[in-house]
Amino acid sequence: MPKQSKRKLKTYQTSLGFYDQAVAAPSMKAALEAWGAKSNLFHQGIARETDDPDIVAATMASPGVVLRRPVGTDGAFTENAELPTDLTGGEIRRKPKHKLKRTTKPGKRPAKIAAKPSRKLDDQAARKAAAAFEKEEQRRQAERRKEEAARAKARARRDKAVAAAQAALDKARREHEARAERLEAERAALDERTEAEQGRWDKQRMKLEQAMRRARE
Known part of the structure; x- marks a missing residue:
């Protein structure tokens, strides 16, 4: 197997079924393969790259491993997440999103909201994470x-069993057809013997009846 170049990992997130899922992977394609997705969740708007420092840290600690948490929650991502417990009518009750308060005067452009600082990985950690991802990908493959x-x-094994059953059925059918042909031949011969016997008896009966009539005269 040719040696693959170690690419920088990114953290991708999606929601599938009862879980939010996150994984550290070198590309969207690799993330989709890790999730076992049959379609492109990124094109469908169901998956995205995330720079949330907590999620990034969790996935980078286990590159290539799919981490989960109950969908609609903001808890930590883990390998063995429990099912959501807050269900209403079969649907998951998501936490309401709080609206941002307007802090600027009318006519002024709102100030940019400072993004959460992302935990940057140094080159050595990035190489280590990429190597761990490749190891996990090899394990998964x-x-x-x-x-x-x-x-x-x-x-x-199933094909062999089906072939054996078909062979047994074909053999039984051939044996049945052979027996049926023999019985048909025997029946035809018996009909012929019955007809011959009936002809012989008719001749004998006629002769005996004639003899009896002569004896009465």
Whole structure:
């Protein structure tokens, strides 16, 4: 397998089912593969890159590993998140978003809101995270190959069983048809013997009846 260049990791976030999910990956494509997504969640507006320092720190500590938290919450992302407990009518009750207060006078442009400071990774940490991602990706690919091999083995076993059952059915059908042909031949021969016997009896009966009439004269 050719050695891949270590690319800088980014943190991507999405919501799938009952969970928010986040992963540190070198690209959107790699994130989609880690999530097991069948479509491009980024184009659909369901996934995005995030620079939230807490989420970035959590994912960079386990590059390539999909972290989760109950959807609609703002708790920490972990590998083994519990299901949401605050459900209403089968839907998750999300926390209301607070509106930003207007702090500037009319006619003036609002001041930019300072973004949360992102925890920057130094080059050594970035290389370490990229190497960890590649290791996790290799583990995930090995697991996929193992699952595909198991499915192929199960499919081959199923195909073999189906072929054996079909062969047994074909053999039984041929034996049945052979027996039916023999019985049909025996029945035809029996009909012929029955007809011959009936002809013989008719001739004998006629001769005996004639003899009986002569004896009465």
